[in-house]
Amino acid sequence: MPLVLSDEQQMLRESARGYLAEQAPVAHLRKLRDERDDTGFSRALWRGFAEMGWAGVLIAEEFGGVGLGHVEAGVLLEEMGRTLAPSPFLSTAVVAASAIGLAGSAQHKAQHLPRIAAGELVAALAIDEGAKHKPSRIALAAARHANGFRLNGTKTFVIDGHVADLLIVAARTAGGIEDKQGVTLFLVDAKTPGLARERTIMVDSRNAARLAFENVDVTADAVLGEVDEGAPWLERVLSIGRAGLAAELVGAGSEAFDRTVSYLKERRQFGRAIGEFQALQHRVAQVYDDLEMARSAVLKALQTMDENLDGAGPIASVAKAKAGQAAKLASQEAVQMHGGMGMTDELDIGLFMKRIRVAQELFGDVQFHADRLARMRGY
Incomplete structure (x- = not known):
């Protein structure tokens, strides 16, 4: 396939560039930074993204999205990079929507994807546990408890984790911390008892979070995909x-x-x-x-x-x-x-x-x- 954008993708880029230049210039990031905004992004801007169809760019039409592809998502992200537009687009519309769309059950998709597409739900992936990215090392434990699992451990560098409504957590259900087998993905409501979130302001003026799980109980329905096969x-x-x-x-x-x-x-x-x-x-x-x-x-x-x-x-x-x-x-x-x-x-x-x-x-x-x-x- 030629390494060029189609006419439709070019039009999307031009539309996104104009919208972001008007609604989210670099001055927008400066304002949020100087005000030390607790959220780290504008909820109004995020709703605007949803109205433009961007929040549902990778979500199928049956769940309220626009059903485009990864090239289109990349076009939008490139333009966001040009204006340093702070938003949960990457964490929610790209990463979380993909995780649920790929591994989620019919119930998961029906429950969460329409809300992401509408700009009503912010979701974040919680994977790293140390100072550097190392997805092969998962130590956060998920032990079987009652009719589900009990989570204990910590996560770091969770982008938008301080304001996320839903967390996608990689946890260890079997094996050693470096084993590929035995990793399970869980959908965790951010308000679940035992979950503590600490906001961290990064050098780029964006926000992330440190998460601490202490006896956080989830049901078996919270498993994204299959147990031990995450x-x-x-x-x-x-x-x-x-x-x-x-x-x-x-x-x-x-x-x-x-x-x-x-x-x-x-x-x-x-x-x-x-x-x-x-x-x-x-x-x-x-x-x-x-x-x-x-x-x-x-x-x-x-x-x-x-x-x-x-x-x-x-x-x-x-x-x-x-x-x-x-x-x-x-x-x-x-x-x-x-x-x-x-x-x-x-x-x-x-x-x-x-x-x-x-x-x-x-x-x-x-x-x-x-x-x-x-x-x-x-x-």
């Missing part, structure tokens, strides 16, 4: 999240790059625009090449998911790693080429660098995915 579903969902994050990274890196190129054309030194200096041109060309390679890798990953989700894991890792590397370079060069003011909060460039740094870590950084690919290839 790892394959988790891998599919993580691949979707990684490709989506890669699209956002390309958007953020591209916007930082575009702003830098504009500055190089305007800033004059020694009687001419600094963009005429060859040393800077070489550096700009390198950033451009890296971003274009990342964009191609991301589009290939998204297309592969629409065609064969089970086989998309490797290309999702390629996309996430390349997008992270390219966006990091773009933001670093943006700060350098803007000179001293590039380090000030007055300029938006620093906000792009901070968001890119967090998005790099979420669902695995460059090193994680390089190692993952090497292991997949038998190295």
Whole structure:
């Protein structure tokens, strides 16, 4: 399949770019940050996303969604990256909706997907338990109790977990903490007794949460998929999240790059625009090449998911790693080429660098995915 967007996807991108530029510019993030907003995003904006059909982009029409594909979700995420728009789109409309849509029972889908599509439900995936992303290590215990399970343990870096209504929790029901077998996914109401949530404000001014489970009881109906068989579903969902994050990274890196190129054309030194200096041109060309390679890798990953989700894991890792590397370079060069003011909060460039740094870590950084690919290839 050609690595280009269709006419309909191009129209979606143009529509999203115009909407976000008006409703969620970078100033919107600044306002939330400066007010230390407890939610971390605008509920009104999220309702607007739902009205546009974005909250249901990956949800089938029978459950109130628009039934589009991963390429379309990636188009939206790339444009959100350009304006640093804070929203639960990734955590809820992409990751959680995919998890429920793929592994959920008919009851789960009927109960939760229409509410996600309507912008009424915020959901979050709780997987990591340490300082770095390591989905192979699940220690949070889920022991059989009464007619269900009792959860005990902790989760960290749960994006939007502080305000989520529903949590998708990866727990250990059998085996050792590094075993693939014995992982089960649970749908947990955030108001369940014994669940404590601590809001954490990250460097990119977004919010996450630390979760503590102390004798949290759930029924057997809360199991997403099959008991002890959650790892394959988790891998599919993580691949979707990684490709989506890669699209956002390309958007953020591209916007930082575009702003830098504009500055190089305007800033004059020694009687001419600094963009005429060859040393800077070489550096700009390198950033451009890296971003274009990342964009191609991301589009290939998204297309592969629409065609064969089970086989998309490797290309999702390629996309996430390349997008992270390219966006990091773009933001670093943006700060350098803007000179001293590039380090000030007055300029938006620093906000792009901070968001890119967090998005790099979420669902695995460059090193994680390089190692993952090497292991997949038998190295």
